[in-house]
Amino acid sequence: MAYVAFAFALIQVADVVAGSYHWPDGVMHLLFGLLVLGFIVALLLAWYHGEQGRQQASGTELLLIALVLAVGGGLLWRFARVGPAGTDIASAATLVHPAASSTVAASRAAEPTPAAEAPAKSIAVLPFVNMSGDPKNDYFSDGITEEILDALAQVPHLKVAARTSAFAFKGKSEDLRKVGEVLDVATVLEGSVQKSGDEVRITAQLIDTRSGYHLWSEKYDRKLTSIFAVEDEISKAITDKLQVQLAGGSGRTLVAQKTNDPLAHDFYLRGLTLLAARSVSEAVNAFQQAVSIDPSYAQAWASLAEAQALLPAYGLDATQIANANSLKSAQRALALDPNVALGYVAQGMVYSNQMRWADADHALRHALALAPGDAEVLNQYAQFLEGVGQLEPALVELDRALQRDPLSGTSAAIRAQLRFILHRDDAAAAAVQIKAILVAHPESLFVHRSAILIYLNLHRYPEAEAQSRAASALNGTDPEAKTLLVRGIADAAQRTRAVQSLETSPANADLRHDAVLHAYFLIQLSERDRALAVLDDGAANGTALPQLLWFPAFDPIRNDPRFKAALKKMGLPYTPVGAAKP
Structure with a gap:
């Protein structure tokens, strides 16, 4: 009984310490296994001493203990190899998202590699829940999510899961530990958005995927005109909690006031959702509405440029017309804000179509310098490299893109090619x-x-x-x-x-x-x-x-x-x- 009491107390203390310091699960598994082995040894000793009436350990006694430890240790080693700690990302994906398992498995090299723990400074921004009661408002909560994700993707040394992969979990009540394994992130940001008239309530919480502990949470009640300030506050709170140093110092704004017009912002958010669904023509219309309301909206011009560049691929516009329109929109975006990476991406896409390889290379490298962790930028640069015959470097860039966006069908298909x-x-x-x-x-x-x-x-x-x-x-x-x-x-x-x-x-x-x-x-x-x-x-x-x-x-x-x-x-x-x- 004394041994049981001691073991119980030790497990409780170890659990608290493990949670605080984010010890791997294997440590607790090993401790529990050793305590079980110890209990068996204690029982054997008690039985042996009780039967023989001896107070000193004999050779036979030591042999029994060694036998139990050998068998138990072998079993522990066996289960440690096949247990959850050894599960690779494709297996985790199967548990969380059946379709995801196919993409993740297909995007990996044929030879297996051991699963590594997610980097501590890594995050997935899961789709914020639309609490308005009207599914037609999903575009608004999805757009807020994407803007926060894009802001965090600018932060150096912070790994941010891309939109495609994060949004694969939309509407699913998944175990966050498995989400972390599939996306290879240590934390997730989740929340909700409720819009009513010109007011909005946003809740957000940061969760450690390894322990399930809440690291931070907050609720914001603001006017729609203050939406960018809320996004900036959330993004900065995340960087503070993850102890990530912002380029330019802690006073830097991650989410600038991109437009003063809530209606222009609303059309922009609609366009983001349509573009993600590859409803390209409808996305172009939404972005055009946004810039017609607010011609100084740089981000909307950049998104319009990307959507226009995609039109010919879907048979929705003549190539020369789409290219010309895209370049005009990109130039307008960059004239308003030279740090909009998407403007350079759109230029790179069009220059590639026009076989202006040096110009495309320059534009895409500029985009990479502004957004080095953006999976879409990496994907576009990989496609450029493949197009100009740089196949090995293209594969390297594709692998980097898939590290941030492991559930991307586009990147996985290009990688297979x-x-x-x-x-x-x-x-x-x-x-x-x-x-x-x-x-x-x-x-x-x-x-x-x-x-x-x-x-x-x-x-x-x-x-x-x-x-x-x-x-x-x-x-x-x-x-x-x-x-x-x-x-x-x-x-x-x-x-x-x-x-x-x-x-x-x-x-x-x-x-x-x-x-x-x-x-x-x-x-x-x-x-x-x-x-x-x-x-x-x-x-x-x-x-x-x-x-x-x-x-x-x-x-x-x-x-x-x-x-x-x-x-x-x-x-x-x-x-x-x-x-x-x-």
């Missing part, structure tokens, strides 16, 4: 990876389009056709013209019809507008000379998909002098300043 092109994954592994990403992101047009490219290169034509149909369904287009191309690649008997459709069908006009994409299908339809002619003619017109040039599909003509000449016209491969030649 890169690993396949670089022969890091064989055909079987590439197929497993893209299938897992598709399971996790069935509504992502980008993921379905990436799957088409990978399946075509793997000669898995039924899967490519299925993904072509899925992409058409999401894009609201007739699938037959695109699926005919897949069947023509797979079956020589249908190739003539497929080539005719590619060259003349209005349904395939979007493919003909981009020389690289056009040539990509021609070469797979065995139209080698025609593909080379298209590349030569279109080399000066720009491309939104230079990444395709490094796919295995172009290998049959890669050493052809005409292909090399076309690449030279495009300025490819391009080596960024300070980088090794590819």
